[in-house]
Every structure is written in structure tokens, then in C-alpha cells.
Amino acid sequence: MTPPDDATLQAILDRIALEAREDPDKGRVADYIPELAAIDPDQFAIAVARPGHPTLIAGDAATPFSIQSVSKVFTLAIALGLRGDRLWERVGREPSGQAFDSVILLELERGRPRNPFINAGAIVTTDAVLSGTHEPRGALAAILSFVRDAAGDEKIHINDSVAASEIATGHRNFALAHYLLSHGNLENPPHETLGTYFHQCAIEMTCRQLANAGLFLTGCDDAPGLVSPGRIRRINALMMTCGHYDGSGDYAYRVGLPGKSGVGGGILTIVPDKASVAVWAPGLNRYGNSKLGTEAMQRLSDLTGWSVFGTAPD
Template structure:
């Protein structure tokens, strides 16, 4: 059987990443992430109904951090539907992921569900009528069903590390509570949120888990087509915080990043792509992961805006 030409592209991109001298800076404000080797790199492409292709360190587990927000958002929309949007907006923030500035100006309603304040509200919404154990169990079941892998788990050491050092998130939660936009005790919502961010997956598992947002034959049917479209739209406009416009310009695909160095991108109707490199750029997104996605989009023609032509 002929080799898949996409595998050669992934191998090329991985070799280029291995040779990079500028790798970004790991998220050292979370002690458990500060010791991660920035020399690691992985990429995986999952096309529904076809074998998942990988290159680099694609079997190494890492903390998905804010990539978890898109799975919790899918869960929240399944439980609350459009009622969620009365508590969180759908607009880009133009601010850092943990900024309090807009939250103060806009009276406790976060701009979108992918900045920290918005994700805390989303987690709080899933907790209504549930215990933290039940909410986290539902999240893990959703991710495992999406990936087709029961081995995915939460790293308790990372969760404890975030609990001990997440002072800004504590401030955000209490500010939300002061405006009546947190229904559960802040400690309860934050404990759930910190454990949610500590979900641990490999690049191959993350690519597989993103197939439910791809659509088409063979993709897991976990949410409706309309909801898939809306989650992808939010990933495009808000998935990389104040770097979302830059990622859309360079890559042209919906994507969600995390400070663990992971990025999950979706090529609607075609594939789910995960990249991982722990070093971050100044936006808090994977530096080499973003560059790798830019190269992949250019070499495959994958973009919601059409294939790349000459010029820039």
C-alpha cells in the first residue's frame, strides 16, 4: 500500500521543529509545568474513518490546560443550551487570558467561554445540580467517548499545583461571585476548574478527541451539527486569547490553545489536528505549535479561507 503523503509532511514539520533554536518559554508560573522539557514536539492528524497519523513525541502525555475548555463548553451547551449565553459572551476579548480588566468594565459577564473568567462561569454552569466529582466524571466520559480511549485521566499533581498558585483565578471567581455570575461557592467551582485543566492526554489522543468537531462520515456524533459549527466559530475568533487574530491570519483554522503547549485545530469536514510543544509565545500559546500549524496549512491547503496563494 502506498505511503500516505500527509505522513511525509508531518515528518518534515517535526524535523523543522526539532531544529528550531527559538522555542518559547514554558508556563513556569504553574510549578508542575515549569519542569517540562521544552525540547519536545509532537503532531497528530485524525481523519474520521482513517488511521491517525503522528510524528514526534505524539505518545507522550501532557497537561491540556485550556484546551479542556472546549470540551466543557460542549458539555455546558448540552445541558443548558442557549441559556449559557446570558452568563458569558461570544466576543473576542483582545486581552490576556487571565485579565480582569474587561470583567470589571462589563459588570461580571466574561467576553467569551475561552478566557479564564468565561471558562470558570462555564464550569460553574455544569456544576448546577451536580457535585464536582459528577461534573468531572461527565467531562472525562465526554473526552473518552470523543477520543475512543478510556485511558484518559486527570493529573492530580498538576491540579494541586494550580490550586496552590492560581491566585488570579481565585480573584476572578470572587469578582464573578460579587456580580451574581457564580452560582456555587467559589472554592467548589475553582476546585472543579483546576482539575478540569489538569486533564492529561497525548497528542494522538487529543487529535482523536477533536474528531467530533470535524463532522462527516465516521466522526463521533456527540453534539449537533449546529452546535459543532458554533463551537468551531468560537475557536476561530476566541481560541487563542489576544492572539486569536494572529492565529486566524497565519493558520486560517479554528483552534484552541493551552498553556501546557497543546493546540487542537479543526479542518471542518476533513481532520482534527493536535500539536504540542511546551514553549509558549508572548500570547501564552505554543510557539512552535503555531509555526507548525502555519506550515501544515500552507502545505496541505487546509484553511477555512481557501488555499494559500502567492503573496502574503
């Protein structure tokens, strides 16, 4: 399939945004986090960033939202820069088959999380960044600086109200952190690691900013060179197999691209050697991933032929 030109791609995005707006089933917002429970589910945005092209947008792409677990991609990149392959002594690289906040596998596997994108694994990677910067303020500065550099935008910030809301209601994450500590897999006090983790998840971005921030993972020659080509390959592999929790297989089947979701309704998807795509729709499906966002990415993959597995299915 011939790669779409800018005009064709813009028409595709506009069509996808219109279809999303007309869908009566928006999914359900993450109502267990009070600040996210108040988000209007009737919002939708999509953005496509490609090196050497304008970033194309449709829908509410100028509206900022909490990226939540999409932030785990950036923190993993930083942690690998600090620890290299030694990080894998503390966290695995296998799909979990469980919900993102499950404690079951953590108990069965003696405190070594299955992968860095479930909550327990992300707490470990955040802990590694915290150890490398020695204090929460320094860790958050490093994470925010990385995201700003990736997006080329200094205006990106942390929403303190969302962070406070997560701290007040994050009891399961506190349990995960203490369980990690009980197995010697936490290097810093739980309240410091989790304070960093909750603030990292509360980074606020627009779809345009998030799509631009993902360009470093495309592997394009003129994309930001923030990590090595080898790490780009490995992060993309983990996004493909683990980026949507127990819905990762479904996302790979429907979209065929590496992606990372967040309960704020955002999804960052990478088209290797071509593009970075961000989509946002606050309502979630049963896996805790954006319902309309997943459907929009399937539509985009079908219409463009963007998939690591070949062109659109019959």
C-alpha cells in the same frame, strides 16, 4: 489543491517535526505553574485524525501532557448541552483582545465574561456543568467521560499533581471567581467551581488522543456524534475568533482554521469536514500559546491547503 494521501501527509508531518526540533527558539514554558515549569521544552508532537483513516503522528506523540485550556472546548460542549442558549446570558461570544487571565474587561462589563475561552468565561461554563451535576466529583466525571468518549480511549486521566500545583498558585483565578460571584454570575461556592476547573485543566492526553478527541467537531458523517451539527458550527466559530485569546487574530491570519490552545503547549485545530489536528510543544509565545505549535500549524496549512479561507498564500 488535491487532499494529501496518507503517505504524503505522513511525509509532511515528519518534515514539520524535524523543522521544529531544529528551531533554536522553543519559546518559554508556563513557569508560573510549578508542575509545568519542569517540562522539557525540547519536545514536539503532532497528530492528524481523519474518519476512515489511521491517525498519523510524528515526534513525541505518545508523550502525555497537560491539555490545560484546550479542555475548555469539551466543557463548553457539555455546558451547552445542559443549558442551551441560556448559557449566553452568563457569558458572551466576542473576542476579548486581552490576556487569558485579564480582569479588566470583567470589571468593565459587570461580571459577564467576554467569551467562554478566557479564564473568567471558562469558570462560568465549568460552574454551569457543576450546577448540572451537583458536586465537583460528578462534574469531573462528566467532563472526563465526555473526553474519553470523544477520544475513544478510557485511559485518559487527570494529573492530580498538576491540579494541586494550579490550586496552590491560581490566585488570579480565585480573584476572577470571587468577582463573578460578586455580580451574581457564579452559582456554586468559588472553591468548588475552581476545584473542578483546575482538575479539568489538568486532564492529561497524548497528541494522538487529543487529535482523536477533536473528531466530533469536524462535522464528518462518520465522526462521533456527541453534539448537534448546529453546536459544532458555533463551537468552531468561537474557536476561530476566541480560541487563542489576544493572539486569535494572528492564528486565524497564519493558519486559517478554528483552534484552541492551552498553556501546557497543546493546540487542538479543526479542519471542517476533513480532520482534527493536535500539536504539542511546551514553549509558549508572547500570547501564551505554543510557539512551535503555532508555527507548525501554519506550515501544515500551507503545505496541505487546509484553511477555511482557501489554499496556501503566495
